[in-house]
Amino acid sequence: MGEAPGVAVAAEGWSWQHAERETPAIAALDLQISAGEKVLLAGASGAGKSTLLHGLAGVLHDEDAQAAGQLLLDGVPAEQARGRAGLMQQDPESQVVLSRIGDDVAFAAENLAVPRAEIWDRVDSALEAVGLSGFELEHPSAKLSGGQKQRLALAGILAMRPGLLLLDEPTANLDPAGVRQVRNAVLRAAELTGATVIVVEHRLEIWAEHMDTLVVLETGAGVRRRSPAAQIRTDQALGDELSSMGLWVPGRDPLHGLSIPRGAGADQEDPLKEPQCPDQQGELLLHAGKLAVGRHSPTTRWRRGSIAPPTLTGVEVEIRRGETLGITGANGAGKSTLLLTLAGLLPAHGGTLTATAGLKGDGPGQLLAADPHEWRSADLVARIGMVFQEPEHQFVRGSVAAELALGAEQAKVPGTAEPLYTPAEIDARVQLLLDRLGLRALAQANPFTLSGGEKRRLSVGTVLAAGPELLMLDEPTFGQDAHTFRELISLLREHVDAGGTVLAVTHDAAFLRGLQARELELSRDTPPPEAPAAGELFGGMRADSWLGRRNALAKLIAVFLITAALVMTIDVVSAGVVVLASLAALPLAGIRAAGLFRLMWPFALGAVVAAWGTALAAEESGAVLVDLGFTTISEGSLALGLALGARAFAIVLPSVIIFSTTDPTDLADALAQQLRLPARFVLGALAAMRLLGLLAEHWTTLGHARRARGVGAHGGARQRLRSTLSQAFGLLVQAIRMATRLAVTMESRGFGAGRRTWARAARFHAADLPVILGGALIGAAAVCAAVAAGTWNFVWS
């Protein structure tokens, strides 16, 4: 891939002010980067680093933004230099576009209209360059780890043969092994291609020694400083400057100067905590014995044939008052699942989980069950506080102050609906937390509009507001800058100093050191990470069957013909013919009787409901069988109802069989290439569909977070409805955030403009003819049988 030399980058008086912002993100930037130069781009949070990368990637074009000056790649304005720059963002999930890794890498080349034969060569060499050539091209991208997903994204970028690699905190969401993999893959790719590299990163030590130049941006202005990257380690003043911006500088401890745990403040009375007697230190609070945990409910679900196996078994944990415990271990070892179980948010799959009298509290607290999962969320919030990895999952109110107040309001006296705190106490707690979190100026701000560090602090504050003894945190330092890290450690030390207890799942060794935590390492004797729930939602693809290998459009036409025949008439005979024919076709789809039953029984039930509805509501004809006063069931309406129910079942059966054997990617290929639907929309929908499983996971987590905040879907219909609406809103926020990032990814890979090619041709083969003919035959047979039997009942007559 040596033919893509590096791009020379020039910013000439470039400014960008986003719509709705009062100050520019970047103003009057003048910057020259020579071809092949490797630049580490730094600056305080909000200094416009991402804006610059987006500008260079040519994906900034807001109709209402204020822009001035130019960004040039080899002298060409960035937005006209499609394919010259590739952009990798922080969140691995939104860096993947398609569900098979080969397709995902090919995507950018297709958008640049690279000829088909060349696309696959590019795919192979790009996968090779990032060290993913060991996987089949059909390997599901959902089954890759975070680090592998980022390397896949890099491969997708390399397939464009770009001259500029733009990396926006590419390793912030990864574990240490993933960080090294991605960093090394980027360096190797840069070496192979000679591309210019610009990396934005908080943790300078990852990149410092591999880069040529350090460029520091000034917030709301241009370049503040430009130095050789080597000076990061040698120049004391530079190190001080970078530290003051919240960057992680190699060899510097962000906790430097922070008071030692259990320091001077310990004897002060803390109004957020009940006073602790010293002799209670070390009392057992929560004990897990031979605990088995799993993401999915341990009971059978109707859409799944078998009980989901636990992710992790035989866990022994003791949590004692006043201690800090860190759970570590490889990705996919089940750490987060264990934490959710210990927090009473997921049911245990086996073993025991026991909260002691010490955790349950005196008086009415002793009435609580041993297993926190059985507690009401109002009892949970006052005892176990759960801080989620994504702070936004926890937000349910419109302002920072209301968010803090909610935690305190939701805490109730066990067994009663009586609030634990008086309104005056609640207000006092909110005021204290606003100061302690440094969020007083933002008390009325919408929580979603805060910066990353502010959100992290608020997410801890909302939990502290209810005064829980035990604080649980899931990867609290992921993606945070050094300032936030320091503030977080400081908050947690205060909690522990005041007698509280902390349990955290983390990869971050600095975090464990900062809290002097006891470490519990989970061994990885479990299989690799579970795939997201998409497969489960789709009922499992049967792509290997005869029908699975047929052209998607042919299958669609067949179902269309059958459905059209059924829609024309409401009668039992045509429905019966279709049901029998569909059952006969089951072996072609590789579906067994048991599998069919699992897929179909809800629809059979639906058909019965449809029959019942019509029997009650259709026009009376023939003898009245049942008279309910306000309506009747007559012979005629019952017969009509039965015919309608049978028809409903017959309509759904073939479509379930066809769709359970059709991969969405194949369907999209066929719709765009053969049916000529607009490619932008078909591919947009396809890329979104890949997020289905992920969004379903978000939905579940949002549900956990609502329970953890004391506003879960329990109790009366009103509370359930409110909770579901809040969960739905939370999902929409996450969906749009993901979509916006995905749109940037797709556009930076050349999507959305001009002609494109297709890496795989969707076309009919001889074997697809029987599928279409079969559909036509079944439809015709249904019509003829109904006419012959005299039951034909045309609906539009």
Add this chain to the structure above:
Amino acid sequence: MSSRKTTTRSWSWTVSDIVVASVLAVASGVIFWGWNLSYHLIGNLFVFYPPVETLVHGMWLFPAVLGALVIRKPGAAIYCEMVAAAISALLGSQWGLTVLSSGFMQGLGAELVFLAVLYRRFSLEFAMLAGAASGLTGGITYHWIVPMYAYAPLETIIHISCFALSGAVIAGVLPWLATRGLAASSVLGPLASRRAHREPMLLGGTPRG
């Protein structure tokens, strides 16, 4: 790239519009799925008089209005409702392939309302009108275009009226509130609706930048 301010927006879709609309539709599919799990409880309420079951069917219409309110471009209502319908078809829909025709018709109802005001008004009354229109066209589809019911005339009228009423509330008021909430959360940055939370509640909510 020179400084410029625009007051009338382009009607063509950007990549952000397409991807956000698509993901909204998929998220709607997930909400349907979450809703499905509790629907069977609510559905039982209507066993004695099925024609009023549509009182909760507005739930199936919300992607159309939400898509239109968030994207504010021609075709958003139809596109979001159709993609959401396609997702439910893939997940296994009660109605098989016919969800595509009902999805199209439901989207069309909402679309026509916003087309009538040239995609310039997105205030509460138009959202409710769009939700109601969506229920109306949805009901018409169920009874006459791709008939899935065979009710007597009175029951048909009740069935469709309840659908429209439910559309106005569940698919009108709720998406309007959601759009304002999303704008207030500043996640709509690249979209035409980013100022939705500062617009007047009733007539006069123009999509000015």
